Amino acid sequence: MRRLIGAVVGLALAGGIVFYVLTMPRLIGQSALPQHVADLKNGEYMFNAGGCASCHSAPAAAKCDDLKATDRRVLAGGRCLITPFGVFYMPNISPDPEAGIGGWSKIQFVNAMMRGVSPAGAHYYPAFPYTSYQRMRYEDVLDLKAYLDTLPAVSSRPPGHQLALPFRMRRGLGLWKRLYLDGKQYAAAPKADAAVKRGAYLVEGPAHCGECHTPRDLFGGKVTTARFAGGPAPEGKGYIPNITPHKSGLGGWTEKDIAEALKTGLTPSFDSFGGSMVAVQENMAKLTGKDRAAIAVYLKSLPPVASAVRAKDEKAEGAN
């Protein structure tokens, strides 16, 4: 009996150790960072391309899911993202040293952005799009930090996330990251032309288009076979459009249509953008025309993927 208990305890211990090791945060070392003099202008550009304000600015109305902002330079946090896993509250990323991220070193900021790890070594939830930001160039991330440091400091502290029980343990996210965070920066296909490369960098990296436009699996990871094919909104309301060149996506749009829509917020059929895409589009409107064109070229170069059949239609078919 004693032996059995010993074996069980031993196994549990071994399992615990394996779990501990597998879920350890994997960090970028200080030595990986290049010598770099921050370019504030590029930092501001990355701030717009990355859509930081869309999530981290304080909501204009008292309701946390209000999509409007009174001042997109005040990154006090407090917005919420209502998902199947629970409610995520966006943190304060203003330069306040206590409530915000003003006290962070460069390498701490890089690891938050590109590895989803806090300065204290805790895993961030992937509601923060680090699986896209990991593709960024270090220089762009460092410039972004330098720009964020110039914004107004706010001392407000948003509420903590309210998640269903199994998702409250951040440690387990280490396993999730083993599946969905490959740690690779963007590397262009050698033969791609300059516009495709630039567009790919923006779409896959800072602009993190796939965070909404790629459907997610049961564990909240992106479905790699349906990249950019849209699907039910992660917040559980409505539908995110397919932005691949399939006919159920942007097949009928020209590159010019896409670039124009990102600039004005109007589709080729003169419908306007809505929902969370409004803030995204207003960020895209701040990029150069050349970059919007590059995004369009890249999107049109993606493999076309058909939109998934709407769940309602499937049900209707099932009933017949």
Added chain:
Amino acid sequence: MKTIARYSVVLGALAIFTTTAVAADDPIKARQELMKSVVKATKLSGQMVKGEIPFDSSAASNAMQTIAGVPDKYVTLFPVGSEKGGETEASPKIWEDMAGFKAEAEKLKMSAMKGVEAAGKGADEFKAAFGELVKSCKSCHQDYRIKKQK
């Protein structure tokens, strides 16, 4: 002449009656039809702004008048019970915050009325006014529309 006038009145009354009847029967369809008329007018205006068709002051003014005429009627077409069905893209937020929704509709009306004025002044003025109009489209759709799969 008198007969024609009489006919117009009767026809006009009939048209209003029909719209009201449709609205009472099927507010979802009625509001979608109204929105289609806005899209049509936006398209005409947008094409002029983009230079795809030549700027025509009276056509631009008419388009903006069409849009300006929609919001007051539009906001009455969201009775309780019309939250779902008929491919509606209306967000539940409309019913949670009808005052906010009406304020957005008012913004559209105001920007369309400014568009009417600008149409009389010239192409550049109209372009600027059109930009403001599109902002009000987006502002309302940001909060009160939920996109469905086409």
